[in-house]
Amino acid sequence: xxxxxxxxxxxxxxxxxxxxxxxxxxxxxxxxxxxxxxxxxxxxxxxxxxxxxxxxxxxxxxxxxxxxxxxxxxxxxxxxxxxxxxxxxxxxxxxxxxxxxxxxxxxxxxxxxxxxxxxxxxxxxxxxxxxxxxxxxxxxxxxxxxxxxxxxxxxxxxxxxxxxxxxxxxxxxxxxxxxxxxxxxxxxxxxxxxxxxxxxxxxxxxxxxxxxxxxxxxxxxxxxxxxxxxxxxxxxxxxxxxxxxxxxxxxxxxxxxxxxxxxxxxxxxxxxxxxxxxxxxxxxxxxxxxxxxxxxxxxxxxxxxxxxxxxxxxxxxxxxxxxxxxxxxxxxxxxxx
Amino acid sequence: xxxxxxxxxxxxxxxxxxxxxxxxxxxxxxxxxxxxxxxxxxxxxxxxxxxxxxxxxxxxxxxxxxxxxxxxxxxxxxxxxxxxxxxxxxxxxxxxxxxxxxxxxxxxxxxxxxxxxxxxxxxxxxxxxxxxxxxxxxxxxxxxxxxxxxxxxxxxxxxxxxxxxxxxxxxxxxxxxxxxxxxxxxxxxxxxxxxxxxxxxxxxxxxxxxxxxxxxxxxxxxxxxxxxxxxxxxxxxxxxxxxxxxxxxxxxxxxxxxxxxxxxxxxxxxxxxxxxxxxxxxxxxxxxxxxxxxxxxxxxxxxxxxxxxxxxxxxxxxxxxxxxxxxxxxxxxxxxxxxxxxxxxxxxxx
Ligand SMILES: Nc1ncnc2c1ncn2[C@@H]1O[C@H](COP(=O)(O)OP(=O)(O)OP(=O)(O)O)[C@@H](O)[C@H]1O
Ligand SMILES: [Mg+2]
Numbered sequence: 248x249x250x251x252x253x254x255x256x257x258x259x260x261x262x263x264x265x266x267x268x269x270x271x272x273x274x275x276x277x278x279x280x281x282x283x284x285x286x287x288x289x290x291x292x293x294x295x296x297x298x299x300x301x302x303x304x305x306x307x308x309x310x311x312x313x314x315x316x317x318x319x320x321x322x323x324x325x326x327x328x329x330x331x332x333x334x335x336x337x338x339x340x341x342x343x344x345x346x347x348x349x350x351x352x353x354x355x356x357x358x359x360x361x362x363x364x365x366x367x368x369x370x371x372x373x374x375x376x377x378x379x380x381x382x383x384x385x386x387x388x389x390x391x392x393x394x395x396x397x398x399x400x401x402x403x404x405x406x407x408x409x410x411x412x413x414x415x416x417x418x419x420x421x422x423x424x425x426x427x428x429x430x431x432x433x434x435x436x437x438x439x440x441x442x443x444x445x446x447x448x449x450x451x452x453x454x455x456x457x458x459x460x461x462x463x464x465x466x467x468x469x470x471x472x473x474x475x476x477x478x479x480x481x482x483x484x485x486x487x488x489x490x491x492x493x494x495x496x497x498x499x500x501x502x503x504x505x506x507x508x509x510x511x512x513x514x515x516x517x518x519x520x521x522x523x524x525x526x527x528x529x530x531x532x533x534x535x536x537x538x539x540x541x542x543x544x545x546x547x548x549x550x551x552x553x554x555x556x557x558x559x560x561x562x563x564x565x566x567x568x569x570x571x572x573x574x575x576x577x578x579x580x581x582x583x584x
Numbered sequence: 585x586x587x588x589x590x591x592x593x594x595x596x597x598x599x600x601x602x603x604x605x606x607x608x609x610x611x612x613x614x615x616x617x618x619x620x621x622x623x624x625x626x627x628x629x630x631x632x633x634x635x636x637x638x639x640x641x642x643x644x645x646x647x648x649x650x651x652x653x654x655x656x657x658x659x660x661x662x663x664x665x666x667x668x669x670x671x672x673x674x675x676x677x678x679x680x681x682x683x684x685x686x687x688x689x690x691x692x693x694x695x696x697x698x699x700x701x702x703x704x705x706x707x708x709x710x711x712x713x714x715x716x717x718x719x720x721x722x723x724x725x726x727x728x729x730x731x732x733x734x735x736x737x738x739x740x741x742x743x744x745x746x747x748x749x750x751x752x753x754x755x756x757x758x759x760x761x762x763x764x765x766x767x768x769x770x771x772x773x774x775x776x777x778x779x780x781x782x783x784x785x786x787x788x789x790x791x792x793x794x795x796x797x798x799x800x801x802x803x804x805x806x807x808x809x810x811x812x813x814x815x816x817x818x819x820x821x822x823x824x825x826x827x828x829x830x831x832x833x834x835x836x837x838x839x840x841x842x843x844x845x846x847x848x849x850x851x852x853x854x855x856x857x858x859x860x861x862x863x864x865x866x867x868x869x870x871x872x873x874x875x876x877x878x879x880x881x882x883x884x885x886x887x888x889x890x891x892x893x894x895x896x897x898x899x900x901x902x903x904x905x906x907x908x909x910x911x912x913x914x915x916x917x918x919x920x921x922x923x924x925x926x927x928x929x930x931x932x933x934x
Contacts, residue, residue: 470667470669472665472667472669473669473671475636475656475663475665475669476663476665476669476671476683476730477682477683478636478655478656478657479634479635479636479656479657479661479662479663479683480657480682480683480684480686480734481655481656481657481658481683481686481687482657482682482683482686483686486686490671490682491671494673495672495673497673
């Protein structure tokens with residue numbers, strides 16, 4: 248007989264208890280049959296199912312698509328072409344000149360993405376490190392500033408793009424201010440250099456809060472008395488930074504570096520809203536290229552898009568492996584202490 | 585040289601004052617221990633001396649020079665932190681040399697100092713390891729080594745042994761005493777541990793709520809505590825206190841035992857548990873009931889409650905046959921009674 252539930256908590260948990268009792272016998276039976284490893288499989292199964300349906304299956308599908316050609320969407324209507332799509336992507340007469348490639352847009356996008364990632368990630372690390380160092384000091388209103396810098400992270404990328412387009416467009420806020428200050432307005436988003444810089448600046452603005460938080464956590468994990476020991480020895484501030492702060496922040500910096508790299512390679516939404524890849528192709532990055540080739544252009548080519556996304560995926564896999572390796576090393580270092 | 589003088593030092597954090605005017609003179613080569621309950625300001629005082637914090641008022645002198653406004657680095661002191669504060673990413677050798685490299689010291693001299701101190705502390709084999717690869721005791725040695733290589737005029741140690749297990753603590757305590765003997769350098773040592781204080785100190789500073797209660801040699805503190813607080817703080821188990829009112833030069837303790845006192849009025853009599861013993865049949869005695877017996881082998885700690893409810897503790901030698909609930913008659917040596925007036929200050933027998 249079940250006891251009469253007396254408290255609200257008991258009432259709420261009662262159904263769960265019943266479920267637990269109901270599934271207990273079959274689980275016991277399964278454990279007797281397969282041992283502990285079998286049990287692990289049972290508990291992993293729901294998550295694996297979701298992973299399988301939404302990640303693994305599309306991934307396999309993508310590989311299959313990358314070996315087919317045509318404009319049809321349904322796989323049955325498509326013809327198998329082997330590695331032709333990859334060959335098409337990777338064929339160039341002169342690999343230093345995107346224009347000589349068969350898929351010059353792919354190479355343009357890849358080149359843009361490369362320069363974007365190098366510059367954006369450097370900026371990101373510099374800016375978020377400096378911000379974290381400042382926020383780590385005992386300044387007035389620290390909590391407020393921490394929130395301010397983190398706020399953009401909470402915005403959806405489309406909103407970020409819209410906000411900055413509203414600021415930077417020809418009749419935008421920035422030009423309004425400049426005109427009122429007696430300066431000539433600029434066509435920020437229609438100038439190649441300005442637009443490229445804007446995509447870097449905006450994405451740094453949008454994501455730095457996240458990295459700042461990681462670095463701030465790292466800074467706060469450095470024991471205060473290390474700094475006091477250094478102070479007793481009269482260590483100059485610069486030496487404290489280079490010899491104590493930076494090495495001890497190293498693991499966090501490595502995580503930030505790899506995460507920023509991965510997200511930099513994937514850049515799409517805010518840039519697509521902000522510049523649409525323009526002017527011309529000056530802010531066309533890989534994800535947008537894939538999107539346009541696969542879905543948006545009149546002569547869509549899903550096979551080519553799939554192949555391009557596999558190539559980009561390979562780069563991300565390498566970066567992710569690096570990241571996993573780093574975090575494993577950190578864990579080991581942590582457990583040794 | 586390492587004479588350190590504190591003159592009317594006060595320290596506030598925000599609006600709350602935590603050090604209320606401390607005067608203290610530490611002689612060159614002396615080992616002075618700060619003791620006191622948690623939060624009494626021991627660490628704060630040490631940090632003020634170190635220069636890691638600035639006093640709100642008052643001055644600090646080292647060898648006669650006012651260093652109140654000097655930075656920590658310019659005071660020529662070295663600190664050993666409770667957490668050791670070793671740089672985790674540097675080897676032991678780098679930990680030892682890091683501070684010296686800030687000065688314009690020659691490489692050869694740095695080497696010599698590191699080798700000397702490593703030999704003294706027996707950490708020569710550890711020089712190329714990192715702190716994470718050391719045991720607690722070894723880390724402690726490195727932390728001390730880092731202070732030694734600077735050849736400071738005084739060492740400041742904030743509970744340096746508190747992270748070690750009991751056995752290691754005893755060993756390191758002895759080594760610290762030897763080290764002090766050998767270097768002859770002034771040391772200021774903060775601890776919670778009475779035994780550390782009693783065994784290491786040339787003089788003990790008893791602090792309470794940001795004030796000095798008494799400064800004296802360990803045995804003087806034990807034999808002639810200046811007030812109720814010190815009497816209760818020094819010595820284990822704690823001193824027994826009996827509150828009573830004296831008239832005509834006599835005071836009565838629970839159970840009808842009488843003692844002579846030099847002044848009338850409210851009085852507290854304090855007797856160390858070690859100075860209480862079982863009474864003979866014909867003696868005047870404190871009478872009570874046993875509430876707890878802690879047999880330690882060589883001696884037995886007996887807790888009892890006097891007839892008026894006052895708790896008392898006595899340490900009896902050997903293993904007396906006593907159990908909870910037994911009636912007990914306790915006698916005392918009148919020469920060992922400490923008397924304190926209504927303000928808690930010591931009354932010396934006239
Ligand atoms: N940075 C600070 N800000 C505010 N109050 C502080 C600060 N440092 C210490 N205090 C206060 O000053 C008082 C003395 O602290 P201190 O650390 O010196 O005590 P302590 O004697 O070393 O104690 P413990 O034995 O626990 O180490 C405490 O009441 C503490 O709360
Ligand atoms: Mg302390």
